[in-house]
Amino acid sequence: MPAFTIPALAIPALLFAGTMRAADAPVVVTSIKPIHSLVSAIMQGVGEPELIVDGAASPHTYNLKPSNARAMQDAKVIFWVGPGLEAFLEKPLQALGRNASIAALDDAPGLVKLPFREGGAFEPHDDAPEHESASGQHDEADAAHDADPGHASDHDHDHDHDTFDTHLWLDPMNAKAMAAMITTTLVAADPANALTYQGNAKALDDKLDALDTEIKDMVAPVKDKPFIVFHDAYQYFEHRYGIRVTGSITVSPETIPGAERVSEIHRKVGELGATCVFAEPQFEPRLVNVVIEGTRAKSGVLDPEAATLKAGPDLYFNLMRGIANSMKDCLSSA
Incomplete structure (x- = not known):
């Protein structure tokens, strides 16, 4: 049987098609590794998000790099937890992310939010929670604020009142809530790949349930x-x-x-x-x-x-x- 060959004239067309598929993927930037992981799972088959706080760096002590700034300027979507965790990003997002849809995942509907602990063997916080109940739920004004469907893209969102523990991802049910917001944001920004995002999100949801068990x-x-x-x-x-x-x-x-x-x-x-x-x-x-x-x-x-x-x-x-x-x-x- 003769070997299968690709006609020479077809090669440039195939290369061009591959380039177009890569170019079609939106530039997506994520702040920290746990968020990058969730976004990566939902974007599989479309593209790979960029990560700001890489390696062994910590969001508590991170200094923004020029490469991070360039990525944020080019981004169509930027995901972060919020200024309670990545305080170093708050001003750069306002300056560099003007053309991006910015999703603060601490606003994801359905999150369990726990207030900071203090007293006894837990050192006191200077900004102890005043607006949250013992169950960690927001008051009515915050609940209405969280329900705003345009909130994920609000560059001027005021988080000064947010005094809950921001390590939200350490509950898989919170990861599911954030994944739902990630999916909604990606579908809105890139509707051409909506079915892929939604299928990946369903698979991720099932995996998170299994992980929880x-x-x-x-x-x-x-x-x-x-x-x-x-x-x-x-x-x-x-x-x-x-x-x-x-x-x-x-x-x-x-x-x-x-x-x-x-x-x-x-x-x-x-x-x-x-x-x-x-x-x-x-x-x-x-x-x-x-x-x-x-x-x-x-x-x-x-x-x-x-x-x-x-x-x-x-x-x-x-x-x-x-x-x-x-x-x-x-x-x-x-």
């Missing part, structure tokens, strides 16, 4: 064992799975605690019977060793912002399984 089973044997974390980033994971975070070393990872605070937590480890104290890969893990010195507590590492993970559609699942596995391993052996 998997994590519940994984942490169930250790969920009643108390532990302390480097900073209070795990409320949503704790709330979803009934685990016992009993304190944090610092309230804000960009602020290294003083000797008095470290001594206080050292005492709390003994008083609370904490079985593990968890560091984070990019923030002063040596402090954890000081805190557990002379106690029976063990140390572990949690990575709530995926600093050590490779970006991509699987990252979110690796992130959540990694947290569950780290907790299970340390708490089981304690």
Whole structure:
């Protein structure tokens, strides 16, 4: 049988068609790895979103790069959590994202929002929540504000009142709510690829449900064992799975605690019977060793912002399984 060959005249046409397909994909920019992962999953088969906070960088301490600024200028859609987490993006978005649809995912309908904790083993916040109830729900004015369908593209959105914990993605049900907003935003910006986005979103939704069940089973044997974390980033994971975070070393990872605070937590480890104290890969893990010195507590590492993970559609699942596995391993052996 003769070998199949492509006519020479057809090659330029095929190359042109491939170029056109790539050009048709909208430029989409995302702020942090967990959000990039959700957007990547929904955009599979259309294009790949760009990521601002890459590698082991943290949104708490990030400085915008020139390449990030160029990407934001070219973007058709920009996804971020909101200024409560990525404060460094607030002004650049106003200056560079004028031509983009900007979606603050902390406005996604259906999110569970938890107020900051303080008191006891949790260091006080300067901006303690006043407008939210104990359940973390917004008041009526905020609820009406969130219901505004044009809100996702509002460049001038005032988040000064937002005093909830912004690590929203650490509950898979919140990830589902954010994925729904991501899908709606992409479909509006790029209706030609609506069916692909919607099909991918349905597959992602099913995977998130399966992940939720998997994590519940994984942490169930250790969920009643108390532990302390480097900073209070795990409320949503704790709330979803009934685990016992009993304190944090610092309230804000960009602020290294003083000797008095470290001594206080050292005492709390003994008083609370904490079985593990968890560091984070990019923030002063040596402090954890000081805190557990002379106690029976063990140390572990949690990575709530995926600093050590490779970006991509699987990252979110690796992130959540990694947290569950780290907790299970340390708490089981304690």
